[in-house]
Amino acid sequence: MAEWFQDNGLLLGLALLDGLSSAGLIFLVAVGLNLVFGVLRIVNVAHGSLYAIGAYSAASIGIFAGSLGLPDWASIPALFLSAALVGAVLGPLIERFLLRRIYAQEEVVQLLVTFALFMILEDVQKLVWGVQPIENRVAMQLLGNTDVPFGADFIPYTNYQLFLLPGVAIVTLVGLAWFLRRTLTGRVIVAVTTDREAASAMGIDAAKIYLLTFTFGAMLAALGGALSSPTAALVPGIGAQTIVLSFAVVATAGLGRIEGAALTSLMMGLGRSIAVYFEPELEVVVPYIIMVLVLLVRPQGLFGVAETRRV
Amino acid sequence: MSTTQDPPRDPMARPARLMKRYEPILAILLAAAMITAAILAPWLRFVLTIALAKGIAVLGILLLLRAGQVSFGHAIYIAFGAYVVAFLAPTVNDAALLLALAAVGAGLLGLVIGAFVTRYRQIFFGMLNLAMSMVFYSLLEKLYAITKGSDGIRVEIMPIAGQALDRVAYEWVIFGIALGIALVVAILLRLYLSSPMGEALAGIKTRETRLEFMGVPARGVLLSAYVMSAVVGGIGGALIALTSRHVTPQLAYWTSSGELVFIAILGGAGGVLGPFLGAATYELVRIYAAASFADAWQMILGAVLLLVILFAPGGLWGMAARAIGGRGR
Numbered sequence: 001m002a003e004w005f006q007d008n009g010l011l012l013g014l015a016l017l018d019g020l021s022s023a024g025l026i027f028l029v030a031v032g033l034n035l036v037f038g039v040l041r042i043v044n045v046a047h048g049s050l051y052a053i054g055a056y057s058a059a060s061i062g063i064f065a066g067s068l069g070l071p072d073w074a075s076i077p078a079l080f081l082s083a084a085l086v087g088a089v090l091g092p093l094i095e096r097f098l099l100r101r102i103y104a105q106e107e108v109v110q111l112l113v114t115f116a117l118f119m120i121l122e123d124v125q126k127l128v129w130g131v132q133p134i135e136n137r138v139a140m141q142l143l144g145n146t147d148v149p150f151g152a153d154f155i156p157y158t159n160y161q162l163f164l165l166p167g168v169a170i171v172t173l174v175g176l177a178w179f180l181r182r183t184l185t186g187r188v189i190v191a192v193t194t195d196r197e198a199a200s201a202m203g204i205d206a207a208k209i210y211l212l213t214f215t216f217g218a219m220l221a222a223l224g225g226a227l228s229s230p231t232a233a234l235v236p237g238i239g240a241q242t243i244v245l246s247f248a249v250v251a252t253a254g255l256g257r258i259e260g261a262a263l264t265s266l267m268m269g270l271g272r273s274i275a276v277y278f279e280p281e282l283e284v285v286v287p288y289i290i291m292v293l294v295l296l297v298r299p300q301g302l303f304g305v306a307e308t309r310r311v
Numbered sequence: 312m313s314t315t316q317d318p319p320r321d322p323m324a325r326p327a328r329l330m331k332r333y334e335p336i337l338a339i340l341l342a343a344a345m346i347t348a349a350i351l352a353p354w355l356r357f358v359l360t361i362a363l364a365k366g367i368a369v370l371g372i373l374l375l376l377r378a379g380q381v382s383f384g385h386a387i388y389i390a391f392g393a394y395v396v397a398f399l400a401p402t403v404n405d406a407a408l409l410l411a412l413a414a415v416g417a418g419l420l421g422l423v424i425g426a427f428v429t430r431y432r433q434i435f436f437g438m439l440n441l442a443m444s445m446v447f448y449s450l451l452e453k454l455y456a457i458t459k460g461s462d463g464i465r466v467e468i469m470p471i472a473g474q475a476l477d478r479v480a481y482e483w484v485i486f487g488i489a490l491g492i493a494l495v496v497a498i499l500l501r502l503y504l505s506s507p508m509g510e511a512l513a514g515i516k517t518r519e520t521r522l523e524f525m526g527v528p529a530r531g532v533l534l535s536a537y538v539m540s541a542v543v544g545g546i547g548g549a550l551i552a553l554t555s556r557h558v559t560p561q562l563a564y565w566t567s568s569g570e571l572v573f574i575a576i577l578g579g580a581g582g583v584l585g586p587f588l589g590a591a592t593y594e595l596v597r598i599y600a601a602a603s604f605a606d607a608w609q610m611i612l613g614a615v616l617l618l619v620i621l622f623a624p625g626g627l628w629g630m631a632a633r634a635i636g637g638r639g640r
Contacts, residue, residue: 037434043434043437045569101621102620102621107381107433108376108381108576109576109620109624111381111383111437111572112572112573112576112616113616113617113620115572115573115613116573116612116614116616116617116620117613117617118613119609119610119612119613119616120609120610120613120614120617123606123607123609123610126606127607240564240565244445244565247438247441248438250438251434251435251442281449281453281454283449284445284448284449284452284453285445285446285449285450288442288443288446289446291442292442295431295435295439296427299430299431299435300435301435
């Protein structure tokens with residue numbers, strides 16, 4: 001065992017760091033999906049497209065800002081700004097003109113509507129940004145590196161992935177928990193999630209809450225994409241990859257508690273990055289293995305509450 | 312949610328009943344139209360064989376939809392059937408035998424996976440199926456030594472039931488086999504759906520608990536439907552492999568599973584002809600869109616799907632039902 005650590009310790013350290021930063025991104029996307037499903041009861045397949053569009057927009061806006069001669073530090077607020085923009089434009093558009101028409105429909109139909117939207121947005125994204133990889137790493141380079149002590153050695157790691165990504169995820173987690181439990185709007189959202197009909201009967205404007213939640217969920221997806229854009233080159237297909245991973249997180253965590261999504265994201269992020277370094281073939285499989293194991297033991301998900309059986 | 316709602320009354324009930332009576336005639340007409348099209352334009356023969364293969368697989372989706380469950384991972388059975396053909400073709404070297412093997416193999420895989428996933432309902436059922444198919448996809452893609460990864464495996468033309476054939480004859484026979492299997496499976500499924508087992512399946516959608524109060528083992532009913540859906544998926548996949556003669560992991564990707572649900576809804580879940588109507592339309596729109604707008608074919612398909620869902624509930628089958636129902640009034 002000790003010998004193994006001697007040989008693989010650094011790899012393990014790198015895997016842990018990678019896992020932490022990717023868990024942050026996974027959490028941002030998955031918690032948005034979870035929130036939207038909780039309130040609208042729609043599994044939004046197009047959530048992955050919002051992630052991809054968020055990433056591409058952030059890269060484009062960043063490159064544009066650079067061409068205007070704006071200072072490098074502007075690239076970081078630009079990431080958040082572009083995410084807010086994507087969410088604020090696409091969110092209401094999708095909810096108002098598409099989802100609102102199908103709330104009364106069957107679950108299959110709702111799923112398929114968002115799948116159709118995914119197909120459309122996937123091509124929109126290819127038409128706008130093309131199929132060549134797009135890169136804009138300014139934000140990551142700007143923040144520099146830190147030597148992370150690990151045992152006797154140091155691992156050089158980017159501050160962007162070490163502090164900014166997990167930091168944003170933690171702020172989102174804490175902020176969201178506070179928002180949902182301590183503010184009026186947040187409590188109304190929880191009320192609608194728990195019992196839509198009773199909430200409406202109490203005079204809650206469900207339509208407004210739906211619009212608000214969907215827009216907020218869209219912003220979170222776009223934020224995940226935007227923050228991921230400085231760490232890797234953007235290629236078509238990132239939306240499709242992201243959404244299946246987020247599905248796995250949401251189903252594993254169970255519906256409701258956002259802390260569940262955070263813990264699951266951490267498990268899957270770490271599991272995946274450990275696989276990358278030690279068994280690369282398993283990388284894509286690990287999240288699903290975790291999901292299947294969790295659901296075998298807890299059929300309603302880690303933090304989900306079992307539904308009462310209808311008679 | 313603690314409140315319960317009965318499903319809304321189906322406005323399509325009367326046209327649907329009428330359609331049930333016309334179904335055999337429409338099936339013959341559809342088959343005749345497909346044969347005519349395949350004779351007139353040889354390239355359509357290929358497209359329609361694929362459409363028939365997908366239609367057969369979508370019949371399985373239809374079965375699960377009857378129970379109110381959506382599988383977002385049924386492409387695993389298509390891919391499994393296709394890879395059975397690709398792996399065993401060098402040793403078995405007979406298309407008819409390979410079809411049977413693919414059906415049995417997919418059925419066994421369906422039994423194993425089904426025993427697990429039928430414990431779950433709704434989103435968990437859908438997502439677990441998705442997970443299974445994505446695991447299979449990753450294995451196909453990563454185990455390059457066995458599967459040749461995303462390059463895929465070529466399938467050569469092979470004898471059918473002991474008869475060696477040239478390319479054109481081979482393609483015709485596969486088309487004929489696909490049409491024959493489609494008819495047989497559609498008839499069997501129609502009988503199944505109107506049998507007590509089939510009716511119990513619909514009971515899972517409305518009130519599963521009541522079903523169990525009556526002594527019907529709901530999970531067993533769903534599992535048997537699931538295995539059947541896996542078998543037809545395997546057959547569809549084997550036919551696709553025999554027709555396109557090239558299998559890739561893409562067959563198992565989640566978007567391929569979405570495509571199957573897409574076809575089911577496009578065709579309409581009302582009758583066993585819906586999947587074939589849907590699959591033929593889907594493939595033709597896809598071919599034309601890809602030829603005319605190479606970068607936007609997905610967008611066109613997505614738009615078609617949205618239009619159907621928003622303005623033609625019940626899919627193409629429902630549209631046909633309204634047309635016939637309207638005339639009968």
